[in-house]
Amino acid sequence: MSELRPVPGRECGSCTLCCKVYNIPEIQKAAGKWCGQCKPGRGCKIHDNLPDQCAEFNCLWRTDAAMPAQWKPDQAKMVAIIHPMTRNIQIQVDPGLPSAWSRQPYHDHLRQWATKNMPKGMYVVVFVNELATLVLPDQDVQLGPMTPDQVITVRRESGSSGAVYEIKVSTTRTLPDGQTVEVASTSRHPVRSAA
Numbered sequence: 001m002s003e004l005r006p007v008p009g010r011e012c013g014s015c016t017l018c019c020k021v022y023n024i025p026e027i028q029k030a031a032g033k034w035c036g037q038c039k040p041g042r043g044c045k046i047h048d049n050l051p052d053q054c055a056e057f058n059c060l061w062r063t064d065a066a067m068p069a070q071w072k073p074d075q076a077k078m079v080a081i082i083h084p085m086t087r088n089i090q091i092q093v094d095p096g097l098p099s100a101w102s103r104q105p106y107h108d109h110l111r112q113w114a115t116k117n118m119p120k121g122m123y124v125v126v127f128v129n130e131l132a133t134l135v136l137p138d139q140d141v142q143l144g145p146m147t148p149d150q151v152i153t154v155r156r157e158s159g160s161s162g163a164v165y166e167i168k169v170s171t172t173r174t175l176p177d178g179q180t181v182e183v184a185s186t187s188r189h190p191v192r193s194a195a
Contacts, residue, residue, distance in 0.1 A: 006062045014041045015074035018057060021092040022079075026051035032095040032129045041074075057081075060089075068109070076106060078126075085149055089113055091126040098128045102140075110135045123152050136165060138192040143169060156191065163191035 019038035023031040037046045044050065060080040061071045073079045077100035078093040091110070093100050101110065114124045115137040124135040125143075132146040136154070143152075146169065155166045170184035 006058055007065045010062045012043070012062070015072055016040050016043060017073035017077070017094060018054075018059060018079050019044065021094055022053075022057075024051055024053055026053060031092075068105075070105065071109075076100060078106070083148055086151060087122050088152065089117065089122060089124045090148060091124070093126060093128045095129055101126045101133075111137060118154060121153075123154060125152065134167060136189075139189065141165075141167060141187070141189055143167075147171075165189045165191060 016038050019035040020033065020040070021031060023029065024035065027035070027037070029035050034040055035044075037044055039045065044054070059073055060082065061067045061073060061076075067080070070076060071080060077097040078091050080089065080091050082088070083090045091101055101107065110124050110126070114135045117124065118137065125146075125148075126133045126135060126140075127146070127148070130145045130147070132143040134141045134143055134152065134154075151170045151172075153168045153170070155168075157164050157166060166186060166188050168184050168186045170182050172180055172182055174180050
């Protein structure tokens, strides 16, 4: 994400939500808990010596001029990014307000992003800590616990009883002998008419 540069005038200011919602392994910081180096609403005590993950981080509100003002994380109670590996739009919600993503106008924005980006193989995934929900153009599908780097694929199939989304969540694992295997789960969901 380091290639994304902040939009002039979009400064973090008093927003420190990223310091709460993300897992930072480098400093043993768990998702959903305030970082011990953060003064909520004020900033980081080690700003000049940040972990790499923090130093390279910018949210979409800071880097995308098209993001509406209400998406500033301290106001929205969630942080939006493009995941650098999966290219999915990931929303990390403040667990103190887990329903933040389902409020308006945010939920409508998520649906619009899903409609626009699904044909490109980019999906909108909402996380409350490790619990993930996939936002589709016409419905929300709970995926359960996930890591942000697991791969999601969605295929829309036509059938005699109507169209269906086939959702696959996969992880690639390396076995002790060096072989790589894919572990996947699949679910099917009828396509609904647009809400």
